[in-house]
Amino acid sequence: MLAIPGEDATVTDHDIRVLDDSQYRAAHTLFRGTLHHPPAPDEMWKFVRGSYEPGRTLGAFVDDEMVGTVQAFPSRMAVPGGAVVPHAAVSRVGVRADWTRRGVLSALQRAQLRSFAESGDVVASLRASESAIYGRYGYGTATRYRFWKVDRRRAAPRSRIAGRVRLVDGEAGEQVARALFEELSPGRAGTIARWPGWWDVNIRRRAAEENFKVAVRSPGAGAPDDGYLMYKVTPGAHGSSEDKPTTLEVLDLWARTPEAWADLWLFALGVDLVGRITALGRPLDEPLPWLLGDPRACEVTAEEDETWLRLVDVPAALGARTYREGAPVVLGVRDAYLPENTASYRVSADGVSRVPDAPELVLDVDVLAAAYLGDVSFSTLATTRRLDVVEAGALARADALFAVTEIPWCGSYF
Numbered sequence: 001m002l003a004i005p006g007e008d009a010t011v012t013d014h015d016i017r018v019l020d021d022s023q024y025r026a027a028h029t030l031f032r033g034t035l036h037h038p039p040a041p042d043e044m045w046k047f048v049r050g051s052y053e054p055g056r057t058l059g060a061f062v063d064d065e066m067v068g069t070v071q072a073f074p075s076r077m078a079v080p081g082g083a084v085v086p087h088a089a090v091s092r093v094g095v096r097a098d099w100t101r102r103g104v105l106s107a108l109q110r111a112q113l114r115s116f117a118e119s120g121d122v123v124a125s126l127r128a129s130e131s132a133i134y135g136r137y138g139y140g141t142a143t144r145y146r147f148w149k150v151d152r153r154r155a156a157p158r159s160r161i162a163g164r165v166r167l168v169d170g171e172a173g174e175q176v177a178r179a180l181f182e183e184l185s186p187g188r189a190g191t192i193a194r195w196p197g198w199w200d201v202n203i204r205r206r207a208a209e210e211n212f213k214v215a216v217r218s219p220g221a222g223a224p225d226d227g228y229l230m231y232k233v234t235p236g237a238h239g240s241s242e243d244k245p246t247t248l249e250v251l252d253l254w255a256r257t258p259e260a261w262a263d264l265w266l267f268a269l270g271v272d273l274v275g276r277i278t279a280l281g282r283p284l285d286e287p288l289p290w291l292l293g294d295p296r297a298c299e300v301t302a303e304e305d306e307t308w309l310r311l312v313d314v315p316a317a318l319g320a321r322t323y324r325e326g327a328p329v330v331l332g333v334r335d336a337y338l339p340e341n342t343a344s345y346r347v348s349a350d351g352v353s354r355v356p357d358a359p360e361l362v363l364d365v366d367v368l369a370a371a372y373l374g375d376v377s378f379s380t381l382a383t384t385r386r387l388d389v390v391e392a393g394a395l396a397r398a399d400a401l402f403a404v405t406e407i408p409w410c411g412s413y414f
């Protein structure tokens with residue numbers, strides 16, 4: 001039985017259990033129900049099943065009936081400076097509609113965070129269905145992504161493909177993509193390792209149902225592959241119809257070099273009969289307009305929070321990333337769910353240590369997570385009253401230490 005924050009008489013009976021093999025399908029059905037989806041049919045379940053790994057799914061029970069569930073996939077995440085830390089990828093969070101707002105998720109979160117701390121995960125992350133849910137559990141928005149829409153016929157690319165882009169069919173295409181992905185991610189800060197079930201659910205299952213293509217790029221014949229594009233084309237109503245144009249969706253695009261990146265986009269821009277190209281979840285610094293003769297042919301249709309990051313082990317996370325040169329700063333961190341993180345930390349280019357000193361900036365662990373990968377500055381967080389400034393000069397020092405040269409991005413939806 002768990003102690004539940006803000007508990008009242010109706011929530012004390014929650015019983016959080018680690019689920020076993022015989023309960024995964026029920027948990028999946030419960031989760032899908034909270035998203036207003038029907039249970040997974042057998043042909044979907046055969047791909048989803050493998051993503052339930054032992055010991056990683058929790059259920060909340062009332063009178064022996066499951067009313068809520070959370071799951072986490074095993075992963076790793078790159079942090080500024082290039083180190084890679086153990087990472088739990090949280091997903092499939094749901095509480096049955098007749099049990100919401102009675103502390104079920106809070107109980108699940110408390111148990112899940114404790115299990116991450118015990119198993120040595122340094123960070124956890126998730127994609128939030130709603131932005132009001134996860135801050136209280138210590139998750140902060142640490143990366144953002146953008147969605148593109150391109151009017152392909154207007155785009156007029158400025159250059160031509162310089163290397164070789166070839167289509168690779170079926171499983172061979174997936175294998176080439178997967179090998180390249182594993183070489184490139186985790187790489188940039190915020191990028192993660194995908195787990196086998198990610199490929200089963202997101203690629204293999206969809207490829208079986210939809211018209212997936214894999215284009216692989218190399219600098220030239222015989223040279224090693226250096227990038228791939230996974231895409232799908234949905235034919236429009238009448239070929240070139242304005243209302244429902246033939247649309248090419250960029251599903252996954254990773255490149256080792258700028259040349260490979262440009263060639264893969266140029267390939268997409270060259271696919272005949274396509275009127276519109278869409279790309280979801282791309283990095284904020286992707287320079288697509290510069291590739292086009294008519295930069296206005298591409299439009300950012302959305303820019304949203306991507307990674308909600310949780311620093312599970314604050315000293316290990318702070319110690320894993322590098323810092324720019326500059327005078328040190330003392331951060332006072334508060335963590336209600338993992339109180340062992342609550343402490344003062346002296347951060348400098350030489351390293352991080354827990355200190356008895358009075359803090360110069362005081363902040364909750366979700367706010368530290370937002371700044372951790374470098375996506376937002378301490379000054380911005382202070383301006384928006386997300387942290388307390390005890391020593392005015394500390395803001396500029398913290399900004400200088402945590403600054404990064406490349407905008408963090410994850411690029412793997414889960």
Ligand SMILES: CC(=O)SCCNC(=O)CCNC(=O)[C@H](O)C(C)(C)COP(=O)(O)OP(=O)(O)OC[C@H]1O[C@@H](n2cnc3c(N)ncnc32)[C@H](O)[C@@H]1OP(=O)(O)O
Nearest residue numbers: 034091092093094095100101102103104105106126129132
């Ligand atoms: C990573 C992912 O899987 S994202 C998908 C998340 N799942 C969904 O969106 C499915 C639909 N929603 C749900 O299943 C549930 O509403 C959940 C899981 C979001 C929340 O579960 P609950 O058991 O209701 O949360 P719980 O009762 O523990 O809430 C704790 C606090 O968070 C608040 N809260 C919970 N959900 C929300 C929400 N959607 N919006 C605003 N506040 C919320 C509660 O009001 C409560 O606040 P309080 O402590 O000030 O009283």
